[in-house]
Amino acid sequence: MLTVSISYTSQITPENVYDFTIDNFGDNAMPRSYVGEGDFTFSANGTSIISGPAYRRKYQWVISTMMIKADAVIFDKMFRDWDEDRSAGYAAACGIIDQTWGDPVSTNVIFLTPPVYTRLSPVDVSVNFGLQEV
């Protein structure tokens, strides 16, 4: 099963431990991609020159998923706890395990874009958010 699992433990309220597994996605595009584009050019005499940062490219996730309203409320609470820890100066990050394709990717992420909620029905809510690998 293709899933993306996200977890966060609040620092200000340590008893709040969040754990989500997302198994449905809004479209066929894989949620995980790379940050930035290739740096490739030619010199004055036609030599191929490749450049770029001296580190491997970071991952980013753009996720659109559907949750029941109760889960969406808890997800929002997780984001608020993360954001509150960040605003307090903590190097707050969420743990993620991506098993959507290829080998599982287990790393740490931050919320690049806050979650946006869309009411689909009295029960279901569409949740859209972006994550950036640390």
Add this chain to the structure above:
Amino acid sequence: MGFLAQSTRPAVLTIGGQDFTSSFVSFNVSDTSAFKNGLLPTSGNLVLGQSPGQLEISSYSRDLFKRGTVVTLDMKNPDGTIYRHPRGYLYVISVAYSPENEQLDIALGCRIALAYLTEDVSEILPLVPISLDVARQTIQNCSASFSSNSQILYQDNQGNLVSRYLFGSNGLSLPSSEWVSILGETALSATPLQGASALPDVIKLSYSFPNGDGGLGGVDQTGRIDENRTLSRYFLTYPASTWVRKQKEICTDTDSSGKQVDIACVEPLPPIPRPIDKPSSTCGTPPPRPNRDGETGNSPSDTVPDILACNENWETKPSPQFMPANKLAIERTEYKGPSAQVSTTEVTTFGPAVEVNSQYYADVYAFCVSAYGIYCAPNGGCSFSGMESIEQVRSTTTYTYGSSNELVSTLQETFITELAVAQPFDWRSGLISGQPQDFRYLKADTMFRSQVVETTYKQSENTNLQTTTTWTSVATVNQTGIDTGNIDAMRGIKTVTERRSSTNIPLDLRPDTPNSPVTQTQEKSTEVVLFPSSYISPPTEAGPYVVDESIPVPLRVTFDARAGIVSRYEAYIKRLYQGDIRGMQISESMRPEIVSNWKPNTAFYFYDTANDALMLMQMDASTWGVTQDEALFTTSAIWIADSVGTPTVPSNLVGNSTPSEDGIGRLYGKNGAGEPVGPGPDPGPPECPDCSSGESYYEIVNVDMTLSTSAENYCNAYICFPQPEDQYPNIEFGFTFYVVGFIVGDGDVLETDRYGGLPVDYNGSLIVENATVVNPDLFSSD
């Protein structure tokens, strides 16, 4: 694992003790670079916005906060604890309201920035490590004094002035790293400071120190007395008429016709002296009386002109007398005024008395000649009086200063001899005012005050007013002689002159500029090698590239202290040049290990992970920025040394628990959700515990060597062979140099004597017995 540079830092702002956190918009301040600067002022600005319910900031009068109001900025740790921002204690310098964006811009500065503004060095002057001459006690020279001793002075975040060596604990040792910056992990940016500037090869360093053997020199020149003497030797013409007896010359004769004709002047035949007594009888008939030509007459009755007197053929002629004379002028200046200004000057001239009143001495001589002169001795044997040396004139000037050490008045008094103003009727015999008077001999050493000049200076109605009051003796002005009562200048003629000027026209009577308001010094130089092989030749223009530097202030310290200052400054200037060339501008977030116990020259390691390059750097010219979103700083770090080791970069992430992969929209412990794996405890900041740094040393050693030869002439039993001539000996000799070097720990090397020699007690070695010798011979080929 990962590292997140968290730049978010909540801030607490107070101004004058009042909380303005809700109005806080931004805070940007910069520290001055320590590159050849001793004082490091911090300055910047603070921006406030209008917060409802807070103090109204829309003030155009620019006095909402007075200069000197304390501004504090505290930061909040994630755990809620408060700490003071490294530059979080500053003072208001000025305020300005911007109506377009309704914000108040406050210029901030530390105590040193305020001192630069007001030039008040009263709090800084007691802290300078090298004392300054009184005339040099300015804020700029205070900064130069600190940098000359390789030190800095800054204000910490509690408002205290703190001084320390710029490099290391003693100005020589390597500093210890206190935090680690890693490119790609913690450093937000890293760029070189100098770009592609050329690297100098050698620094020629010059320094000055007081004249004499290590004398400290005076605090200033107060009490100094200067005396200049000028001695002149010359000839003068004695003023009296003097005579000399000279033999007559015959320049005419009569020809055969009895006519007088001119002939070349010839000296006549020596006259035949007349016998003392005419003989009354002779034995026998006396010979005919000889005539002028030596011919004899036939009878005693022939008339032969007698040589009547011994002055026959002599005449009296005037002949001036040239007498040797000496004149001595003494100029004495005393510096007892405020700031070692001139307090008094005195000029005294000694010379022949005859120069004071030549007419008097001419009359004295003529009187003697008239009494004792005869035809054969026309000068009468009279002596040439008046050639003795007397005090001819003395001038004394006194300077008076006001409360601001400005010149307010001068008083000049001139004394001359009474003989100088004596008139002929004072000494000649005759009827003077109806009374008979014998010839009166006057004294040459009686002085009186002939002139007094008082000059006052003040400002009146934006102009400079100079008032000169002159009192002159009547004997000098009206030539009334010396017997007219009190001839002192103060009882004489008084004139007053006022001069008003609105420009800086030099004053008439200015005091001498303070002679040596600063210590007299001499200069020496030394060389500091930076990069011994950074160029190739040819072309010859490629190097060496020599930069001239100098220690800014004279080293008014003892001889032993001077050597330490110079060696520290050599290391100081070398590290500044090398460090600036290889420096990096690095931006970082305000991590706790950086901001705690911060100082302007905090050392840190910088690690480039991609190139495995580790360097020991030192913070300099840091810029601090705090806004509502972030708190960062950028430092123009000085390179100190290349280092070895690999820093550790622990993860600083929190809250990153590992998902259990079966929790679907659940909180842990609820609805059967699995337990995520919690994150580990924060292992701490990046460190480099096993890292070490090295430094290269280059020294120029000048060895002065001399060689002399002599050719001796060997003698045997005091019989010496003559020296051969034109000898051209061939002398061949060779030199072998060797240098042995040791690297030892601190304190394992003894000092040489002040001239670089080895004391006898050291048995030829400067290494102490328990030294840890790292390399016994640096230049060994083994």
